[in-house]
Amino acid sequence: QVQLVESGGGLVQAGDSLRLSCAASGRSFNSYAMGWFRQAPGKEREFVAAITWSDISTYYAESMQGRFAISGDNAKNTLYLQMNSLKPEDTAVYYCAARYSRGTLSKANEYDFWGQGTQVTVSS
Numbered sequence: 001q002v003q004l005v006e007s008g009g010g011l012v013q014a015g016d017s018l019r020l021s022c023a024a025s026g027r028s029f030n031s032y033a034m035g036w037f038r039q040a041p042g043k044e045r046e047f048v049a050a051i052t053w054s055d056i057s058t059y060y061a062e063s064m065q066g067r068f069a070i071s072g073d074n075a076k077n078t079l080y081l082q083m084n085s086l087k088p089e090d091t092a093v094y095y096c097a098a099r100y101s102r103g104t105l106s107k108a109n110e111y112d113f114w115g116q117g118t119q120v121t122v123s124s
Contacts, residue, residue, distance in 0.1 A: 001026055002024065002025070002026035002098065002112075002113045003024070003025050003026055003113075003115075004022055004023070004024050004096045004097070004098060004113055004114060004115035005022065005023050005025075005096075005115055005116070006020060006021065006022050006094065006095065006096045006115045006116065006117060006118040007020070007021050007022075007023075007118060008020040008021050008118060009093075009094060009118030009119045009120045010119075010120070010121070011121045011123065012086055012120075012121070012122055012123070013122070013123050013124075014086060014087055014088055014122055014123065014124050015085060015086065016086050016122070017082070017083060017084045017085075017086065018082075018083045018086065018120060019080060019081070019082050019083070020036070020080065020081040020083070020094055020096075020118060020120075021078065021079070021080055022034070022036075022072075022078065022079040022080070022081075022096030022115060023077065023078055024077035024078070024079070024096075024098060024113075025077065030100075031053065031074075031098040031099060031100055031112075031113075032052065032053065032054070032099055032100050032101060032102060033050055033051060033052040033053065033098070033099050033102075033105055034050065034051055034053075034072060034079045034096065034097065034098045034099070035047070035048070035049060035050030035051070035070075035096075035097050035098075035099075035105060035111065036048040036049050036050070036070060036079075036081045036094060036095065036096060036097070037094070037095045037097060037108055038090075038092035038093065038094045038095065038120075039092055039093050039095070039117075040089075040091060040092040040093075043092075045095070045108050046061065046092075047061050047105075047106035047107075047108065048060070048061055048064055048068060048070075048081065048094070049061065049064060049068055049069075049070035049081065050070065050105040050106070051070050051071070051072055051079070052105070053074040058070050058071075059105050059106070061106070067083065067084050067085050067086075068081060068082065068083050068084070069081070069082040069084075070082075079096055081094070083120070086120075086122045087122060088122045088123065088124045089122075090120060090122050091120060091121050091122050092120060093117040093118065093119050093120075094117060094118050094119075094120050095114055095115055095116075095117045096114070096115040097111035097113065097114050097115070098111065098112060098113045099111045099112050099113075100112055
């Protein structure tokens, strides 16, 4: 069984930065890619960013490009999301996810494992 545990969320002011972490554990865990999604109250889960381990390529939702940075260490099964210049509209629960397959990295239903989420609240 694979487990993903996020940490690093919290309450910050607009313009601040936060760094989220995700620790993966489990037997024979060797994902093709990992990603971050977020879900605000009353909204659908939204793609934030993803990273593929084979070539360490990164992918971002257009609205996060330039403010957010995804990174990680596949050997250590860790994933990070550096979030800068946070805005109130970034308020959401942020989820870490992992997948074995290729396909469309922005599609949540193609991910195999999910964390429980960490709350990020940005006040104005």
